[in-house]
Amino acid sequence: MTSNGATWHRGQPADDVSVVSGDTYSVTAFVKEGTSGRCRLTMRNGDLAEETHILGPLGALAVTNQTAGNAVLLRQLAVPGGHLIYCTFTPNFTGLMSVGIGPDSAVTGDDITVYFVQFEEGNVPTSPILSDGVATSRAKDVLTLSAVTLARLLVEHNQEPELTTPPAPGLPGWDDGSSPGGSMIYNAELGGVDVANTTATARANCDFAAEIGKVYLVVFDHLSGPAMATYISEGGTDYNQGTLSPGETGRATLWTATGVAPNVSGRQFTGGETSTFRASIKEVNMPARQDGQQVIEDLTVHIEGRMTYAKLNTYSTLNLWELRNDAANRIGAKVDTVNGTGDLIAVQGADGVLTYTGDTSTWAPDMGVPFGVATSFSTTETAVAERGGFSTTKAVSGFPYLGGAALTFSPESPMTISSLELRLGASGIDLVQELVA
Numbered sequence: 001m002t003s004n005g006a007t008w009h010r011g012q013p014a015d016d017v018s019v020v021s022g023d024t025y026s027v028t029a030f031v032k033e034g035t036s037g038r039c040r041l042t043m044r045n046g047d048l049a050e051e052t053h054i055l056g057p058l059g060a061l062a063v064t065n066q067t068a069g070n071a072v073l074l075r076q077l078a079v080p081g082g083h084l085i086y087c088t089f090t091p092n093f094t095g096l097m098s099v100g101i102g103p104d105s106a107v108t109g110d111d112i113t114v115y116f117v118q119f120e121e122g123n124v125p126t127s128p129i130l131s132d133g134v135a136t137s138r139a140k141d142v143l144t145l146s147a148v149t150l151a152r153l154l155v156e157h158n159q160e161p162e163l164t165t166p167p168a169p170g171l172p173g174w175d176d177g178s179s180p181g182g183s184m185i186y187n188a189e190l191g192g193v194d195v196a197n198t199t200a201t202a203r204a205n206c207d208f209a210a211e212i213g214k215v216y217l218v219v220f221d222h223l224s225g226p227a228m229a230t231y232i233s234e235g236g237t238d239y240n241q242g243t244l245s246p247g248e249t250g251r252a253t254l255w256t257a258t259g260v261a262p263n264v265s266g267r268q269f270t271g272g273e274t275s276t277f278r279a280s281i282k283e284v285n286m287p288a289r290q291d292g293q294q295v296i297e298d299l300t301v302h303i304e305g306r307m308t309y310a311k312l313n314t315y316s317t318l319n320l321w322e323l324r325n326d327a328a329n330r331i332g333a334k335v336d337t338v339n340g341t342g343d344l345i346a347v348q349g350a351d352g353v354l355t356y357t358g359d360t361s362t363w364a365p366d367m368g369v370p371f372g373v374a375t376s377f378s379t380t381e382t383a384v385a386e387r388g389g390f391s392t393t394k395a396v397s398g399f400p401y402l403g404g405a406a407l408t409f410s411p412e413s414p415m416t417i418s419s420l421e422l423r424l425g426a427s428g429i430d431l432v433q434e435l436v437a
Contacts, residue, residue: 001101001102001103001111001112001113001114002103002109002110002111003036003102003103003105003106003107003108003109003110003111004108005106005107005108006106007040007104007105007106008040008042008102009102009103010040010042010100010101010102011100011101011102011114012098012099012100012101013098013099013117015134015135016046016096016097016098017096017097017098017099017119017135018095018096018097019091019093019094019095019096019097020091020094021091021092021093021094022090022091022092023090023091023121024088024089024090024122024123024367024368025088025089025090025091025119025120025121025122025123026086026087026088026089026118026119026120026121026122026123026124026125026126027041027043027085027086027087027088027089027099027117027118027119027125028084028085028086028087028116028117028118028120028125028128029041029084029085029101029114029116029117029118030082030083030084030085030114030115030116030128031058031082031083031085031101031112031113031114031115032081032082032083032112032113032114032115033058033082033083033112033113034103034110034111034112034113035103035109035110035111036103036104036105036107036110036111036112037057037058038055038056038057038058038103038104038105038112039055039056039058039061039083039085039101039102039103039104039112040053040054040055040101040102040103040104041053041054041055041061041085041087041099041100041101041117042098042099042100042101042102043068043069043071043089043091043097043098043099044068044097044098044099044100045068045069045091045093045095045097046096046097046098047093047095047096048068048093050067050068050093051065051067051068052065052066052067052068052069052070052071052089053065053066053071054071054073054085054087055104056104058076058083059076059078059083060076061073061076061085063087068091068092068093068097069089069090069091069092069093070089070090070092071087071088071089071090072087072088072089073085073086073087074086074087074088074125081115082113082115086125088123088125099117099119101114101117116128118131122308122367123306123308123367123368124306124308124368124415124416148217148252148253148254210257210262211257211283212257212258212259213256213257213258214256214257214283215254215255215256215257215283215284216254216255216256216257216281216282216283216284217252217253217254217255217281217282217283217284218232218241218252218253218254218255218264218279218280218281219250219251219252219279219280219281219282220241220244220251220252220264220266220277220278220279220280221248221249221250221251221277221278221280222244222245222246222247222248222249222275222276222277223276223277223278224246224275224276225246225275225276226246226275227243227244227245227246227275228243228244228266228267228275228277229242229243229244229266229267230242230243230244230251230264230265230266230277231264231265231266231267232253232255232262232263232264233262233263233264233265234257234258234259234262234263235258235259241253244266244277254284264279264281266279298376298377298378298423299331299376299377299378299422299423300374300375300376300377300421300422300423301321301333301374301375301407301420301421301422302372302373302374302419302420302421302422302423303320303321303333303372303373303374303417303419303420303421304370304371304372304373304387304417304418304419305370305371305415305416305417305418305419306368306369306370306371306415306416306418307320307335307368307369307371307415307416308366308367308368308369308415309335309342309365309369317334317335317336318334318335318415319332319333319334320332320333320334320335320371320373320409320415321333321407321408321409322347322407322408323402323405323406323407323408324402324405324408325400325401325402325405327349328349328350328351328352328400329349329350329351329352329400329401329402330347330348330349330400330402330405331346331347331348331349331375331377331400331402332346332347332375333345333346333347333373333375333384334347335361335363336358342360342361342363342364342365343358343359343360343361344358344359344360344361344373344384344386344389344390345357345358345384346358346375346377346382346383346384348377348382348396348400349400350396350397350398350399350400350401351398351400351401353396353397353398355382355394355396356394357382357383357384357392357393357394358384358392359390359392360390361386361389361390362386362388362389363386371386371387372386372387372388373385373386373387374387377396377399378396378399379396379397379398379399380395380396380397381393381394381395381396382394382396
């Protein structure tokens, strides 16, 4: 967008948007700094020629004139390629409105690059909607934390002894490298000697001691040479982990040992060349029960943010989060609404036995309701607390089998997460009690 000599010069979609007085809408813009170094976002009531502005230097925007309605600047983020601007707008009129953006400059030729501007209902901006400039819709945003990502977070934020089994003779920590065909040497740090493979048919194999039933995080890093294949093998069967490209690091997988002495290996595609890779292995206590043994007995999920749920006259549910293997084995937290009131409920299902623990919350149905919730799960009890509200527990029997289930946030209404904390061990019970203090 280029200025023609006035600060109000801007570009806007060909079609205006329809708004209702008092309703809240979200506006998202992705722009790249131009010659002006500034930006102006304008919401305009064309019938009355009234405008609300968010303007200023990129990274330091501010709400100024608000004659068309109230604007709130939520955040400004400098990201690769430009700046993301998130705000909400509540009009003081009902009718059609235009949304425009420009370089906020009175100098002819000053410009700014606009990748997109998005206007949507609700007070929580969502991810970009590809629309070609016309109104459209798409499925709600769902945030999923994969089992591999969760495992890596647990390893990186090691809190021994609650989090992992410390390395000991015969038990792995991070590997310290090996030579082709040799056995790994273990200590508790990532790194070690590289493994080189020089033919297309031979592999660089590294055995590692594993306990049946335990879970291991295996990470491959490519260090030099051409692309190569990676494998985890056990009992004579190869499990292909895909091609490791030059410079690629952090190729991770979760491995549950079913037999002794598995190994990781790398193989080249072309003979006579040398590729070098590193394999790092860490035993990790996932928040999941393994058949025949209890890997972890305590998991607490602490989540804070803002949620939106309507005042309903019938039963409905707002799911805050869920870790679900199947209907019989799952844990989670939700808000049940009956006649407009909100009950905070923790759910724990172990082998088909479902336990619901909760009480009436302090929340009133609205948009952007702040919340803080901690839910703690163990083999003997479930505890749940609302920040500034209640805390309660209920006895359970057993921890659910969650396998490789992902931690999923999938609300029926918009929700923003400002803080997410996972605690393993008994310290989570203290957190539940702290929330109500």
